[in-house]
Amino acid sequence: MHFTRRQFVRGGVTAFTFGFAAPQFLTELALAQSGGGRNLVVVYLNGGNDALSTLVPYGDADYYARRPTIGVPASAVLQVGTDREGNVLGLHPSLTGLKSIFNDGRLAIIQRSGYENSSRSHFQGFDIYGTANPTNSQGTGWLGRYLDTLPSPVDPLVGWNTTRETPRSLVARTVGVPAITNPATYSFASPNVGAEAGYERATAVRISSHLPADRPHLSFVNSTAQAALGTLDRVATVATYRPSITYPNNGFGQALQAVAGAMNRQIGTKVFWVSTGGFDTHANQNPVNGAYSTLMATVNGGLINFYNDLRNQGLLDSTMVLIFSEFGRRITENGSNGTDHGAAGVMMALGGLVRGGLYGTAAKLRADPQNPGLENASGDVRYETDFRAVYARVLDDWLGANSVSILGADFRPGAPRIL
Amino acid sequence: MLDHVLRRMSFGASAADLGTYARLPLVGVVGYLLNFDRAPDDVDTKINNAAYIGVTTRGVFAPNTVINDARQRWLFRMVHSQRPMQEKLALFWHNHFATAYTKVAGTFGQEHATKMMDGKAAEVAGQRRGQIQLFRDLGLGRFDDLLIEAAKDPAMLVWLDGRLNVRARPQENFGRELMELFTTGVGHYTEDDVYAAARVFTGWNLRLSGDRTTALTSYYEYVYNAAQHDPAAKTFTFGVMPDGGRTIPARTAADGEQDGIDLIRALARRPETADRLARRFFAFFVSEFSAPSDELVASMREAYLNNDTNIKAMLVRLFTSTEFLDGSAEFARYSWPVEYVVRAIKETGWNGLSVDAAMNPLVNMGQQLYEPPDVNGWALGPEWFSTASMLSRMNFAATLMANQRFNLQQAAAPARTSPEALLEFHLKRFTAAPFSADTSGAFLDYLRQGGAWTGSDTQLANKAAGLGRLIVGSSEYQFN
Numbered sequence: 001m002h003f004t005r006r007q008f009v010r011g012g013v014t015a016f017t018f019g020f021a022a023p024q025f026l027t028e029l030a031l032a033q034s035g036g037g038r039n040l041v042v043v044y045l046n047g048g049n050d051a052l053s054t055l056v057p058y059g060d061a062d063y064y065a066r067r068p069t070i071g072v073p074a075s076a077v078l079q080v081g082t083d084r085e086g087n088v089l090g091l092h093p094s095l096t097g098l099k100s101i102f103n104d105g106r107l108a109i110i111q112r113s114g115y116e117n118s119s120r121s122h123f124q125g126f127d128i129y130g131t132a133n134p135t136n137s138q139g140t141g142w143l144g145r146y147l148d149t150l151p152s153p154v155d156p157l158v159g160w161n162t163t164r165e166t167p168r169s170l171v172a173r174t175v176g177v178p179a180i181t182n183p184a185t186y187s188f189a190s191p192n193v194g195a196e197a198g199y200e201r202a203t204a205v206r207i208s209s210h211l212p213a214d215r216p217h218l219s220f221v222n223s224t225a226q227a228a229l230g231t232l233d234r235v236a237t238v239a240t241y242r243p244s245i246t247y248p249n250n251g252f253g254q255a256l257q258a259v260a261g262a263m264n265r266q267i268g269t270k271v272f273w274v275s276t277g278g279f280d281t282h283a284n285q286n287p288v289n290g291a292y293s294t295l296m297a298t299v300n301g302g303l304i305n306f307y308n309d310l311r312n313q314g315l316l317d318s319t320m321v322l323i324f325s326e327f328g329r330r331i332t333e334n335g336s337n338g339t340d341h342g343a344a345g346v347m348m349a350l351g352g353l354v355r356g357g358l359y360g361t362a363a364k365l366r367a368d369p370q371n372p373g374l375e376n377a378s379g380d381v382r383y384e385t386d387f388r389a390v391y392a393r394v395l396d397d398w399l400g401a402n403s404v405s406i407l408g409a410d411f412r413p414g415a416p417r418i419l
Numbered sequence: 420m421l422d423h424v425l426r427r428m429s430f431g432a433s434a435a436d437l438g439t440y441a442r443l444p445l446v447g448v449v450g451y452l453l454n455f456d457r458a459p460d461d462v463d464t465k466i467n468n469a470a471y472i473g474v475t476t477r478g479v480f481a482p483n484t485v486i487n488d489a490r491q492r493w494l495f496r497m498v499h500s501q502r503p504m505q506e507k508l509a510l511f512w513h514n515h516f517a518t519a520y521t522k523v524a525g526t527f528g529q530e531h532a533t534k535m536m537d538g539k540a541a542e543v544a545g546q547r548r549g550q551i552q553l554f555r556d557l558g559l560g561r562f563d564d565l566l567i568e569a570a571k572d573p574a575m576l577v578w579l580d581g582r583l584n585v586r587a588r589p590q591e592n593f594g595r596e597l598m599e600l601f602t603t604g605v606g607h608y609t610e611d612d613v614y615a616a617a618r619v620f621t622g623w624n625l626r627l628s629g630d631r632t633t634a635l636t637s638y639y640e641y642v643y644n645a646a647q648h649d650p651a652a653k654t655f656t657f658g659v660m661p662d663g664g665r666t667i668p669a670r671t672a673a674d675g676e677q678d679g680i681d682l683i684r685a686l687a688r689r690p691e692t693a694d695r696l697a698r699r700f701f702a703f704f705v706s707e708f709s710a711p712s713d714e715l716v717a718s719m720r721e722a723y724l725n726n727d728t729n730i731k732a733m734l735v736r737l738f739t740s741t742e743f744l745d746g747s748a749e750f751a752r753y754s755w756p757v758e759y760v761v762r763a764i765k766e767t768g769w770n771g772l773s774v775d776a777a778m779n780p781l782v783n784m785g786q787q788l789y790e791p792p793d794v795n796g797w798a799l800g801p802e803w804f805s806t807a808s809m810l811s812r813m814n815f816a817a818t819l820m821a822n823q824r825f826n827l828q829q830a831a832a833p834a835r836t837s838p839e840a841l842l843e844f845h846l847k848r849f850t851a852a853p854f855s856a857d858t859s860g861a862f863l864d865y866l867r868q869g870g871a872w873t874g875s876d877t878q879l880a881n882k883a884a885g886l887g888r889l890i891v892g893s894s895e896y897q898f899n
Contacts, residue, residue, distance in 0.1 A: 165802055166802060185783065192885050220804070221753075224804045225813070225894055335584070376610060
C-alpha cells in the first residue's frame with residue numbers, strides 16, 4: 001500500500017509528498033532497508049559550542065591575552081599534537097575518553113568548520129547546518145534528503161530522533177522520522193482492559209490510516225499517528241536492552257543507550273539524532289571547574305561509554321558518530337566570564353572505521369586586519385573547511401549515497417579524508 | 420462559530436460555559452473576551468473548591484515558590500478563569516519572550532526562580548510580580564511598555580544574562596535577541612547593531628532586596644547600575660532617536676538608562692516589528708494554514724502604529740476581520756499541547772480530576788509550562804507532532820477518559836439507546852474537525868464490537884470511555 005500526503009511546514013511554503021508503508025510490512029522492510037548495516041549517529045551540541053575551549057590552541061599567546069579569565073590553561077589540556085602548520089593543540093581536560101579514542105586513531109577533529117557569512121543566530125545557524133543551504137534554510141534536511149533516496153515505501157524507523165522536536169536535518173519528503181525520547185514510555189494506553197482495549201487500538205490504527213489528499217494537515221497528523229502505532233512493538237524490544245556497560249544517568253547518556261539498544265535489536269534504523277544542550281555560554285563559562293567543564297564531562301561520559309558498549313558488541317565498525325554545533329563563539333571573552341556568538345566551530349567524527357587525527361589548521365588569534373584566519377574585525381574565527389564538505393564525505397563514503405545530488409553541489413574536492 | 424471563537428480566545432468551553440455564551444451575539448462574545456479587565460479576577464479563590472478541578476499538593480500548595488505548584492495554578496486558571504483571553508495572551512507572550520525556569524533556578528534556586536517566573540505580588544511579603552503576571556498585566560497594552568518591562572524583568576535578566584552586562588566588556592545576549600526574536604526579526608539589523616545594543620543595556624542589572632536572610636523573604640529586582648553603564652554614543656543602522664537620528668548621544672552615566680528606553684521605543688515602532696507581530700498573532704489566533712492577507716496585515720500595522728504600539732488596537736482588527744469570522748479558519752491551527760489538554764478537560768469534565776494528571780503528559784507532548792526549549796520558544800504547527808508526542812496525546816485522552824469513566828457514563832445515559840445515539844452524543848460534546856464517513860463508520864464498528872448492543876451500565880461505561888478516547892485522541896481533535 002502506498003499513501004500520498006502533502007505536508008506544509010513553516011508558513012505553508014513547501015509541499016511534501018509522503019509515502020507510508022502499512023504496519024504489517026514494516027519488519028520486512030526494516031530488514032531489507034538496513035542493507036549494509038551501517039549506522040550514522042549525529043550528535044548536536046545545542047547552543048553554539050565554544051570550539052576554542054574544546055580544542056585549545058594552547059601555544060597561541062593571543063588565546064590567553066584575549067581570554068585572560070576563561071582560557072583553558074596549557075598545563076591542563078590533553079595534548080593531541082600539532083596540526084599541519086605546527087600549531088600545538090589540546091583537548092579540554094574533561095575529554096579524557098575522547099582523548100583515548102583519539103589515541104586509538106578513531107577520533108577525527110575537523111578544525112574551523114563552518115561557512116561563508118556565518119549566521120550568529122542559533123536558529124538560522126541550526127537550520128543552515130540542517131538544510132546544508134546557507135542561502136535558504138527552510139527546506140528539507142541533508143539527512144532527510146538522504147532518506148528520500150531509499151527505495152519507497154520507506155520504513156519510518158529508518159531514522160530515530162531521540163529529541164522531542166524533529167531537527168531540520170531530518171526533515172524529509174517521503175518519511176516522517178519518529179521522535180522517541182524514551183523507548184520505555186513509547187506505548188499505547190487505554191481506559192479499558194482486555195478485548196475492549198484491543199478493539200480500541202485496532203480502531204485507532206484504522207482511523208489513522210485515513211489520508212485524504214484534500215486535507216493535507218489532517219493527513220500529516222494521521223500519518224504521524226500511524227507511524228507511532230506501526231512502530232510500537234519494535235520499539236518495545238529496545239526498551240528491554242541491557243547494555244554491556246553502565247551509561248551516565250543523564251539525558252545524553254540515556255539517549256545513547258537507546259541508540260545502542262536499537263542497533264543491538266536490529267530494528268533497521270540507519271540514522272540517529274542525539275542532542276545535548278547548554279552550550280550557549282554567555283556567562284560563567286569557567287572552563288576548568290565550572291559550567292563548560294560540566295558540558296564537556298557530559299559529552300565525554302556519554303560518548304566513551306557508547307564507544308565501549310559498541311566495541312564490546314562488535315558494532316564499532318558499523319557505526320560513525322558525527323558531532324557538530326551551530327556556530328563557534330567569539331574569541332575575546334565578554335565581561336561576564338563568557339563568550340558571545342561567533343563563527344567557525346569544530347566538528348568531530350568517531351567510529352571503528354574513522355581515520356583519526358587533526359584536520360585543518362588552527363587560526364592565529366592575533367587581532368590584525370591582515371590575519372586571514374579571522375573575520376568580523378578579528379572578532380571571530382573564520383571557517384576553513386566547509387561543513388558541507390564533511391557532509392559530502394559522510395554521504396559518499398559512509399552511507400554510499402551521492403553527495404552531489406543530495407547537497408546540490410560538489411563539495412568533494414575540499415572534503416577531509418576522515419574515512 | 421461560537422465554539423470556534425471560544426477555542427481561539429479561550430481554551431474551548433465546557434457545556435455550561437457554552438450555554439452562557441450562547442445568549443450573547445457573536446460580536447458580543449468577542450468583545451466580552453477581549454475586554455477581560457471588566458470580568459472578575461477571582462479564579463484563584465476557587466482552588467480547592469470541590470466544584471472545580473483539583474490540584475495535587477505535596478505538603479502545602481505553594482504556587483509562588485514551588486514550580487510544579489505554579490504549573491498547576493496556571494493550568495487551573497486556564498480551565499476556570501473568567502478572563503480566559505488573559506491567560507491565552509499570557510501563553511502567547513510566554514512563547515514570544517520564551518524564558519525557561521531551569522536556568523533561573525540553577526542561578527538563584529527554586530524559590531526565587533518560581534517567584535520570578537509567575538509569582539503573584541499580593542500573596543507574599545515583598546513579592547514582586549513574576550514574568551507571566553507581567554504578561555497578564557501588560558499583554559494587551561502598549562508593546563513598547565511591555566518590552567521595557569520585559570527588559571527589566573528579573574527572570575529575563577537571568578535568562579539572557581543582562582544581570583551580567585557590564586561596561587568593560589558588554590554582553591550581547593539580550594541585545595541580539597531583542598532584535599532577532601522580540602521585535603524586527605532577523606535580516607533587519609547588522610552585527611554592529613548587536614554590538615551597539617549590547618552597550619545600550621550595560622548596567623541593566625539585578626539586586627537582592629527585602630529581608631535577605633531567606634529566599635522566601637527576599638526578592639530580586641531590576642536596578643539600573645550607572646557605574647556599569649557605557650555612557651559613550653552608540654550608532655545604529657536604523658533610526659533610534661525620536662527625531663529619526665541613528666545615534667544615541669553620549670550621556671552621563673546617571674542618565675544612561677534612557678539609552679535602552681530609546682532603543683526599545685524605536686524598535687517597537689519599526690514597521691517590521693508591527694508586521695511580525697501581526698503575522699504571529701494571526702498564526703496563533705486565526706490560521707496556520709494560510710497567511711494573512713496584505714490588507715489585514717496593513718490594517719493591523721496601522722492600528723498598532725497609530726496608537727502608540729497598542730496591542731489591543733491591533734487585535735481588535737484581527738478579531739473583527741473576515742478571516743477570523745467567515746468560517747474558513749475553523750480548525751485551521753494545530754493545537755498547542757496546553758490548548759489540547761485544557762480543551763479536552765473542559766469538554767470531558769473534571770469532577771474528581773486533578774490538573775496534576777496533565778503535568779507529565781504535557782512534558783511528553785513537548786510543552787512544559789515555564790520551560791520553553793530555548794529563547795525562540797516552542798516549535799509550533801506541524802512540529803508539535805512527532806510519533807512520541809502523538810502517542811502522548813492519545814494516551815492523555817486515555818488517562819482522562821479512565822478518570823471520567825463514571826461521569827461520562829452518567830452524562831451519556833440518555834444516549835444509551837443505540838451506538839448511533841452514543842456517537843451523536845459524543846460528537847456534540849467533543850469539538851473536532853469534521854470526521855469523514857469512513858472514520859464515523861469505524862467509530863460505529865468499534866461500538867458494536869464485543870457483543871450485541873444492550874446499553875447496559877457496563878457496556879455504556881466501557882464504550883463511552885473508549886469512544887471518548889478515540890475521538891479526543893484522534894487526529895481531527897488535534898486541530899484548534
